[in-house]
Amino acid sequence: MNIKHYETTDIFIGAFFLCKGGDLCGIRIKDSARGIAAFEIAGDNLDLLDMEYRSGRALLLRLYFCFIP
DSSP: OOOOEEEESOHHHHHHHHHTTOEEEEEEEEETTTTEEEEEEEOTTHHHHHHHHHHTOOOOOGGGGOOOO
16 A cells, blocks of 8 residues: 555654654644644555554664664
8 A cells, every 4th residue: 555644643653653764744733632742754655564563563673762972
């Protein structure tokens, strides 16, 4: 299918997509009373990354989360 845009309120899947090469296109407030934001992410093969994430097979190197000055 090769999804090019994906919108989610799940910060974890959003971070996974960004670590795998996705680009953050926008953030909008979805529910201001509850403080919920929606993240719009663009990239190639987001459908495959979504399947990988939801299947529990998603892996990231710890290096992605380390700050290197």
